[in-house]
Amino acid sequence: MKRQHSTRLFAGLLAVALSIGSALAKTPVTSTEFEGISVRVEGQGPDLVFIPGLNSGAGTFTETCAAFKAEYRCHLLHLPGFAGNAPIADVQNGFLPEMRERVSRYIESQKLHKPVLVGHSLGGVLSMMIALDKPELAKALVIVDSLPFYAAIQNPVATAESMKPVAEQMRAGMMQQSEEDYRSNSKRFLQGMSNQPERMQTLIEWGNGSDRATTTQAMMELMTTDLRLPIAQIKTPTMVLGAWAAYKPYGSTKESTRAIYAAQYQQLPNVDIRMSDTAYHFISWDDPQWLQTQIRDFLSQH
Numbered sequence: 397m398k399r400q401h402s403t404r405l406f407a408g409l410l411a412v413a414l415s416i417g418s419a420l421a422k423t424p425v426t427s428t429e430f431e432g433i434s435v436r437v438e439g440q441g442p443d444l445v446f447i448p449g450l451n452s453g454a455g456t457f458t459e460t461c462a463a464f465k466a467e468y469r470c471h472l473l474h475l476p477g478f479a480g481n482a483p484i485a486d487v488q489n490g491f492l493p494e495m496r497e498r499v500s501r502y503i504e505s506q507k508l509h510k511p512v513l514v515g516h517s518l519g520g521v522l523s524m525m526i527a528l529d530k531p532e533l534a535k536a537l538v539i540v541d542s543l544p545f546y547a548a549i550q551n552p553v554a555t556a557e558s559m560k561p562v563a564e565q566m567r568a569g570m571m572q573q574s575e576e577d578y579r580s581n582s583k584r585f586l587q588g589m590s591n592q593p594e595r596m597q598t599l600i601e602w603g604n605g606s607d608r609a610t611t612t613q614a615m616m617e618l619m620t621t622d623l624r625l626p627i628a629q630i631k632t633p634t635m636v637l638g639a640w641a642a643y644k645p646y647g648s649t650k651e652s653t654r655a656i657y658a659a660q661y662q663q664l665p666n667v668d669i670r671m672s673d674t675a676y677h678f679i680s681w682d683d684p685q686w687l688q689t690q691i692r693d694f695l696s697q698h
Contacts, residue, residue, distance in 0.1 A: 424437070424439070424440055425438045430498070430502045430505070431498045431501065431502070432476035432482065432484055432498070433473055433481075433498055433499070434454065434473070434474035434481055435471055435472065435474070436454055436471075436472040437469065437470065438461055438469070438470045438472070439461070439465025439466065439468055439469045439470050440465075440468075440469050441468045441469050442467075442469065442512070443468070443469050443471060443510075443511035443512070444461075444464060444468045444469070444470050444471065444511060444512050444514055445471045445473065445499070445508070445514065446460070446461065446471065446472050446473060446514045446515075446516075446519075447499065447513065447514065447515040447516070447519030447520075447523060448473065448474065448475065448478070448517075448518075448519050449515075449518040449520075449542075450478070450517060450518045450611065450614055450615065450618070451478050451479060451606040451611055452478060452479060452516070452517070452518075452602055453474050453478065453479035453480070454472035454473060454474040455598065456516055456678065457470075457472055457514065457516070458472070459680065459681070459684050460680050460688060460691070463684075464688070464691075471502075471508075471511070473502075473519075477606060477609075477610025477611070477614075478606045478611075479602035479605050479606055480602075480605035480606075483607040483609065484610075487607075487609055487610050488613055490617070491613045492518075492522065492525065492614065492618075492621060495522055496522055496525045496526055496529060499522060499526060500529065500530055500533060504533075510533075510534065510535035511533075511534060511535065512534065512536045512537070512538060512695065512698075513526065513534045513536075513537050513538070514540065514691070515537070515539055515540065515542065516541065516542065516678075517540070517677065518542070518614060518618060519540075519542070520539035520542025520543075520636075521623070523537050523538075524537065524544065524627060524630065527630045527634075528623070528629060528630060531629075531630070531632060535632070535633075535698065536632060536633040536694070536695070537630075537633070538637065538691055538694065539636045539637070540637050540679055540680065541637065541638055541677050542636075543656075543661075544622065544623035544624045544661065545621070545623065545624050545660060546619060547619050547622075548622075548624070548660065555622065556621065556622040559620050560620050563616040563619040563620050566616065566619070567612040567613065567615070567616045570611075570612045570615075571608065571609070579603075579604060582600075582604075583600055586599045586600065586603065588642040588677070589642075589676055589678055590677065590678045590682055591641065591642070591674065591676045591682045592681050595678065624660055624661075624663060625663055627661070627664040628664065630665070631665070633666070633694075633697075633698045634667050635668040635669075635670065635691075635694045636657060636661060636667060636669045636670070637670055637671075637672065637679055637687060638653060638654065638657045638670070638671045638672070639653075639672050639675040639676055639677060639682070640653035640654070640672075641672070641674050641675060642676040650671050650673065653671065654669065654671050657669050657671075668694065670690050672686055673686075674686075
């Protein structure tokens, strides 16, 4: 009887495994390119458009997509010039505005109906820019560890205008560095980006594979883009997911970091700010279950 029972149990488990495998095999997966943006599409259902950050690849949101693709269609974007993707021409004429236009055109060309934009870091800034430029395009925004004006973190009285010479000097200095110094400094900058040590090699490879002109232009634009007042015009429901644990050694607390977020987003109507207890900058890697729970809860409301 025991042998018969175990045989039936094994057969049952095998049947379940095969049915799951069959379901996963039927999940549509496509890879394409749109105006220099690499796009991987997985799943089926309402659309989620994932936009990674500076020097980052679509792998930022691989696990997040895996958690949602049974119910949603994930569009995993990989921006030009970052993590091995070829850069755009004349990047010095403007990276963020050009990416805003290209991502918007992708959504329109694919006839996506009111997708949710999920943007990490620079991708969060792009999501806000898209919502300001084309408010009808997105159903909701999920901003992952991003701020409307990065320069104000270090200098609360900074303005976009006052930061221009500083940002230009930074870009010029980075462009003049030797390859060895540039890579060494980039690697040092990556410390504290994730609480998962095994992710560091991925970040280093992404950084080494990113176009220096694109990186420095994007950094300069982030330092001189102030959306704190313009976001008052955003009517799209927005959730902001923040991180603070990386700054704990420097005296930061969850409450003090949340206050920074609240101050920068105070003009955004009905913004929903939530803070991870443990994540560093890459929340999707460092606190994946928490991030997925917050997104699922937010989507259920909108």
